[in-house]
Amino acid sequence: MPKTYSIVLLPGDGIGPEIVAGAVRVLDRVAELEGFSLTYSEQLIGGISIDTTGDPLPPATVDACRASDAILLGAVGGPKWDDPTAKTRPEVGLLGIRKALSLFANLRPIVPFEELLDASPLKREVIEGTDILFVRELTGDVYFGESGRTGSGAEETAFQNMVYSVSEVERVVRLAARAAQQRRNHLTSVDKANVLEPSRLWRQVAQRVMTEEFPDVRYDVVLVDAMAMHLLSRPRDFDVVVTANLFGDILTDEASMLPGSLGMLPSASLGDSGPGLYEPIHGSAPDIAGQGIANPLATILAASMMLRHSLAEPAAAERIEQAVRQVLADGLRTADIAPQGGNVRPLKTAEMVAAVLTRIS
Ligand code: IPM
Numbered sequence: 001m002p003k004t005y006s007i008v009l010l011p012g013d014g015i016g017p018e019i020v021a022g023a024v025r026v027l028d029r030v031a032e033l034e035g036f037s038l039t040y041s042e043q044l045i046g047g048i049s050i051d052t053t054g055d056p057l058p059p060a061t062v063d064a065c066r067a068s069d070a071i072l073l074g075a076v077g078g079p080k081w082d083d084p085t086a087k088t089r090p091e092v093g094l095l096g097i098r099k100a101l102s103l104f105a106n107l108r109p110i111v112p113f114e115e116l117l118d119a120s121p122l123k124r125e126v127i128e129g130t131d132i133l134f135v136r137e138l139t140g141d142v143y144f145g146e147s148g149r150t151g152s153g154a155e156e157t158a159f160q161n162m163v164y165s166v167s168e169v170e171r172v173v174r175l176a177a178r179a180a181q182q183r184r185n186h187l188t189s190v191d192k193a194n195v196l197e198p199s200r201l202w203r204q205v206a207q208r209v210m211t212e213e214f215p216d217v218r219y220d221v222v223l224v225d226a227m228a229m230h231l232l233s234r235p236r237d238f239d240v241v242v243t244a245n246l247f248g249d250i251l252t253d254e255a256s257m258l259p260g261s262l263g264m265l266p267s268a269s270l271g272d273s274g275p276g277l278y279e280p281i282h283g284s285a286p287d288i289a290g291q292g293i294a295n296p297l298a299t300i301l302a303a304s305m306m307l308r309h310s311l312a313e314p315a316a317a318e319r320i321e322q323a324v325r326q327v328l329a330d331g332l333r334t335a336d337i338a339p340q341g342g343n344v345r346p347l348k349t350a351e352m353v354a355a356v357l358t359r360i361s
Pocket residue numbers: 077091094095249
């Protein structure tokens with residue numbers, strides 16, 4: 001009997017359905033070559049789910065995700081659901097599934113492809129050799145702190161609490177430190193301990209975990225504002241970077257410009273056990289949705305992270321990564337990574353998927 005894995009697909013909004021469909025074709029091809037099989041259950045999340053059920057994360061979606069081996073998500077959100085007075089929002093679905101499955105660590109690798117170095121707005125000399133693994137805490141912070149409004153008129157006040165507990169910091173720092181041991185053995189923790197109380201707790205706990213449990217890992221601490229600068233001036237100096245939810249959200253979008261396009265970057269959200277959730281870092285790109293021109297590579301690479309981290313099929317993952325490298329080496333580009341003013345016609349989504357498929361061996 002070949003091994004069978006059950007995958008939940010959450011295509012979501014905007015370009016989500018287009019790119020997830022592409023990744024599924026790639027997954028099926030490597031499964032066939034490696035002799036395992038994948039079954040898919042498509043579920044609702046985000047804006048489309050609000051339109052269909054009134055709920056951005058219906059209970060049926062959570063149940064299906066819990067019962068799965070891994071989850072592949074496209075993107076959520078779009079202008080249609082942006083009304084600030086709306087009862088609910090697509091993003092609530094994404095935050096909800098992270099929380100429901102305790103996916104407390106979001107791994108975002110920032111590794112520029114050699115072939116795309118000139119697509120980056122930064123100089124080749126600065127970015128060449130960069131290889132950073134961001135570990136963003138994903139189930140705490142202002143994202144899940146108490147929020148509300150009081151008062152009225154000019155005195156109306158809004159608040160959103162920044163909250164971290166010792167155990168929340170411990171588990172994500174441990175996960176990041178273990179990742180560092182598999183890499184270049186260097187961990188950087190990013191906080192704002194000169195101003196924020198939760199950051200001071202974060203710093204104390206991280207320091208203790210590192211001293212007591214990982215004395216062999218080189219460890220340093222950087223303030224988040226300085227980190228925003230260092231990322232652009234000396235990105236090569238970082239190996240694994242661990243940080244809080246909000247700082248990680250912002251810094252990883254910044255870091256995504258090192259490889260040139262958000263359209264290339266996958267991410268994995270993991271807990272201590274249970275299924276992981278894999279998605280591109282980019283959003284739903286409503287401006288190009290439905291046109292068939294989105295770059296499917298980030299989602300295809302997210303599928304390869306899924307094979308590695310949740311399904312323990314590293315050979316299948318390697319086949320995908322190899323094919324993506326080959327596509328780029330062959331000069332094939334979707335519009336987002338095509339050189340400005342170039343005379344080569346950019347590939348459409350389906351053409352890029354087909355190009356990857358023919359290079360999988
Ligand atoms: C991300 C996104 C989400 C976040 C949004 C869509 C809620 O920006 O995954 O980085 O802020 O976490």
